[in-house]
Amino acid sequence: MRLFSRLVPRSVVSQITGIVAVSMLLGIGLTGSVLFLFFREPDARDGVVLSAPGIAKVTQIFQSAATPEEGDRILDIARRAGAGVIRAPAGFVAPPDGERTSILSSLIAYQLNTLWGIDARAAILPSDAGDGLVVRVDDHTILLFPTPNWAGLWPFVLKPTVLIIVTMIVFVLFLSIYAVRWIIAPLSALGAAAESFGRSPDDDRLVHRRGPREIGQVAGALNDMRTRIRALIDDRTRMLAAISHDLRTPLTRLRLRAERIRDPELRDGILHEVVRISGMLDETLEYLRPGTREEPMSPVDLSSLLQTICTEFGDVGHDVAYAGPPRLAWVCRPNAVARAVTNVVDNAVQHGSAVRVGLRVGDGGLAEIEVADDGPGIPAPLREKVFDPFFKGDDTRSAATGRGFGLGLSIARDVVRGHGGRIELLDRLPRGLLVRMSLPRNPSGVRPTI
Template sequence: MTLRLWPRSLIGQLVFAVAAMLFIAQAVNFAMLARGQRQQILAHGGGMAVARIIDAVERDRRGVAEADDSDRNRRERVQRLVISNEPTRPPPQAEAAPALAAYVAGLLDEADVRAERVDAWALPPRPHAQRTGFSSRTVVVSAKVGDRYYAVRSRIPTDGKRLQGFLLWQTLSLYLLLLVPILFIAWRAAAPLRDLTRAARGNPALRDTTPLVEAGPSDVRDLISAFNAYRARIAAMLADKDRMLGAVGHDLRTPLASLRVRVEQVEDARLRDKMIASIEEMTAMLADILALARAGSGTEAREAVRLDVLAGDVAADYREQGKDVSLAAVAAVTVQARPMLLRRALRNLIDNAVAYGLRARLSVKVADGEARLIVSDDGPGLAETQIEALMEPFARGEESRNRATGGAGLGLAIAREIAESEGGRLTLANRAGGGLDAVIALPVPE
């Protein structure tokens, strides 16, 4: 399992990018300030030590005796400067300070004072200095110039806590000042985009949808406006298609009915029956084609439908006709749908199960936030390639074109269109042990 750091949403990516850039900028800022503070500390402690050492070396070169100084200077030398012919010993509990020693050696070289060896030590901070809020450390710098050792004791401020606290407060302030407005702007842009995504995933054939509210930045508003116009054009095209199909259906049904009346006058009974069967087949095929074309575009209103009650009523109707249709486990679940269309889709699936799978068993289940109306049969099942092909219009599992044995091949296509128009989907799956499950999955209202 890999760790995903880069978020997927617009808000997440924007906030993550800004937060990462702020963190990098503050890290660089901290490194530069910390380096500058260290240089300042070295200059404070090392510069004072170098000045005292150079002054003492110049006094020795001029032959100025220590005894000629005043008592005040003598006390200062006793406290801060020690000149000896023996190497300087580090104070107890002192730690070596190589950075300070290197800095002092460099300053001495710049002042043309040739020091054979430079050492530096730092003592721990005094406890009372930490309680007062100003922490400093005593440092001892020793330089060997010629045959003599010059040791200087001075004080330097400690680094770290004040700088870290300042940078922490600065970082939090920057995050609040930058991320809060960015979050607001990103949310203002992402909320309409989420509504647009949900609308785009919906069925474009639905006629009762209202236009999306144009909100957010100008670019997002333009996108929503274009989507509303696009959906309005689709609705207009579908309305034109319905009017055209209605006219075609009316124009075809009228001559078919007239032809049926004339066929009844044919004296040859065998010929008359064949002609009547052909007319009925044409009429049934026309009805199926019109049903497929108009699936999801009827005027029936959506209402609360109990799927367990619907499955029980349909199963009872088939049993009255002497067909093997039974109920299995049915869960009591209610969905928002158009009951007549849903009943038609269920009947199409049951007809296929009875025709190709010997019998049909109806069940209703609820899983993953959706209700599943399942029609199971005991037939041989289908190959995976057949499952996709049979969803298309005029595709038949039975190879002949006889409606008495295989229909027009529109039953599954109509059921799929109805399921999708209700916001769901139709799936076919082979069942372990034999048989096929046709499942209409519909969303369950929250």
């Protein structure tokens, strides 16, 4: 077994080359065996005439006969072997009719004239024998050979040809299927492992290093990459815990000390900066928190979730309204979706006076959540840039209010992408911005109900 495993090619190129070579050899071997066992040589019972080499050989042997009796015995032997040759005096056959002789007769006659130097021509044989060949032996004698038709060639030319083609196709097809499973199956496993790790970084299962050498190298590199990424995620988690503990405590002490300052203007300024630092810390931790993908998928009424968000903003004085179906059951991560929509609505109320939150089932069965405002909008060249963390352009929806740190849309995009969806920034006519978040159906096949 070890010797066999050592002989198996390791690279993809050598394996594919070996499979093709083996399939060709097996196909040729099987075809040869079938031809040898089941296909016999033609004999007189088949009534098949000779081809150009056979006609030339019979003619040459007949010309070597010393006496007419010996020539008759040679022709008799040829007829018993299957060649329907007839001896006739010169001038017995009419001149050839070019319109009625077959292409095969003309081709054989051309071969006899050019390759063997035998005077032969295509002609119509007497007694309705059909096409044939007239071969001049001498000035007084000719030989008449019936020309084989295409149907007569089937048992000895076309059938073996078809057999070879079918055999080769079968071998190549089955061995190709095996090769695809042998070579492509490890690649499919690699793709599934990469997709699983992309959706769930906590998945620490290693990929088996099987298959060709190149695929094994990719599997090993993927395992090493997953280990390093897992270590980076663990380091980030520990860093977040340290930031949460080490920074909140001094900020709390700073707030308490600032409240003791007697100068109102100085006290308010310090407290304002402390609040901004706390807000930036909270928003950064929210962005770095890995909880978006750790939350399990569960059914939720998207309509009720969006109405609750609109009500919360309306309770603090913002003009935020919901427009959509009264009920839409969907499977998603409810807390993550609520966080994403809240960030988008919060960004909209900062730059517009009226915000409308819409919901519908769009093309492809996607749940489309649309947040539209009447603010200044975002120029098209910067619509991808605004998703970058901490990006706030002066020319786009200016942060004159002093709220936000440029992480709201980044968090929203991560949430939507974590669901396998997409988020788009579109123009709202006549003025404003429309943010469309599209969430796909539940992968398990649960259909939404309206």
